[in-house]
Amino acid sequence: MPANLTPDFLAAQEKYREAKTIEEKIAALEEMYATLPKHKGTEKLQADIKSRLSKLRNKEKQEGKRSKRYDEFYVPRHGAGQIALVGPPNSGKSSLLARLTAAHPEIAEYPYTTRIPTPGMMEFEDIMIQLVDTPPITLGCGDRSVISLARNADAIALVLDASDADVLDHIDGLINDMGKSRVKLTGSREPADIYEAGTVSRRTLLVANKVDIPDAQVNIDVLVELYGEQFTVQPVSAVTGEGLEDLRRALFDTLGIIRVYAKQPGKPPDLEKPFTLEAGSTLMDFAAAVHKDFVRKLRMAKAWGRDIPDGAQIARDHVLQDGYIVELHA
Numbered sequence: 001m002p003a004n005l006t007p008d009f010l011a012a013q014e015k016y017r018e019a020k021t022i023e024e025k026i027a028a029l030e031e032m033y034a035t036l037p038k039h040k041g042t043e044k045l046q047a048d049i050k051s052r053l054s055k056l057r058n059k060e061k062q063e064g065k066r067s068k069r070y071d072e073f074y075v076p077r078h079g080a081g082q083i084a085l086v087g088p089p090n091s092g093k094s095s096l097l098a099r100l101t102a103a104h105p106e107i108a109e110y111p112y113t114t115r116i117p118t119p120g121m122m123e124f125e126d127i128m129i130q131l132v133d134t135p136p137i138t139l140g141c142g143d144r145s146v147i148s149l150a151r152n153a154d155a156i157a158l159v160l161d162a163s164d165a166d167v168l169d170h171i172d173g174l175i176n177d178m179g180k181s182r183v184k185l186t187g188s189r190e191p192a193d194i195y196e197a198g199t200v201s202r203r204t205l206l207v208a209n210k211v212d213i214p215d216a217q218v219n220i221d222v223l224v225e226l227y228g229e230q231f232t233v234q235p236v237s238a239v240t241g242e243g244l245e246d247l248r249r250a251l252f253d254t255l256g257i258i259r260v261y262a263k264q265p266g267k268p269p270d271l272e273k274p275f276t277l278e279a280g281s282t283l284m285d286f287a288a289a290v291h292k293d294f295v296r297k298l299r300m301a302k303a304w305g306r307d308i309p310d311g312a313q314i315a316r317d318h319v320l321q322d323g324y325i326v327e328l329h330a
């Protein structure tokens, strides 16, 4: 590996590693190529990037030729994160999307109403989170297109009809079907790490909908008993609105992100538009998000947050918390 790779290149390489879709991979490789110093020492790397790019472009063309259904199941990510609402027929996925966002999905008392994914933006305090309503998953049939959408999302909300006597079969079946397609559902308390080669983990929230129906509470008690250790179970009613505000926060928590507010020296902080970072991010991750030049130029930083004295100077590897205000000095 040539020693003189620039921070821009390394940042693009990191993007490539994290890229989930072909489009994201191509964009990251193009950026890697553009930021790679072109000299004899990097010739092999240049060739390697070019060959990966051409393979991915071919693959993109091939997939473009597939049916329209494929495209309809790719939902570009917007806002601070994307959460797929997944579940059995009639559990209330579309009703929840309609309640939490400005989207107008079709809602009906018969099953299999939703045919294609429908996105909507949910406000949570000062950020927007994208929710994607999906067609129902029929147990055992492992609908590949919904599962691959869930795999591409940042997190998953399993929407269950808590009043349904078969709710336990549904959750077992969903976890099983996802597992067969190599998507491991993890609770919000576990690290969302790669589980094993070829398998991705996705943080998952269990949404127990229809709590307004009298039979629901007994089932929720059993759900909490069996799955409450691993997953957060959020009771809600899309009809009465009970639990909806708690659901917004639970969805935010499931994403595993923090909000950090930038402050320029001598000016008040920008409390309107936080940066969103993965939980566990450090000062340097924040600096890179504000501007790539800060990765090289940062001299020191002051911060305000619940676990530190006001304006404390923090180290480069200091782990930031949700709500931090950070002042970077170049």
Ligand SMILES: Nc1nc2c(ncn2[C@@H]2O[C@H](COP(=O)(O)OP(=O)(O)OP(=O)(O)O)[C@@H](O)[C@H]2O)c(=O)[nH]1
Binding pocket: 088, 089, 090, 091, 092, 093, 094, 095, 096, 106, 107, 108, 109, 110, 111, 112, 113, 114, 115, 134, 135, 136, 209, 210, 211, 212, 213, 236, 237, 238, 239, 240
């Ligand atoms: N009582 C009650 N009914 C609900 C609730 N949420 C949804 N429903 C009803 O359940 C039925 C199905 O709702 P949808 O939102 O279409 O369910 P879905 O999961 O999107 O259904 P598919 O698209 O077929 O998978 C509709 O008749 C809704 O009015 C709820 O919290 N309480």
Ligand SMILES: [Mg+2]
Binding pocket: 093, 094, 095, 106, 107, 113, 114, 133, 134, 135
């Ligand atoms: Mg629906």
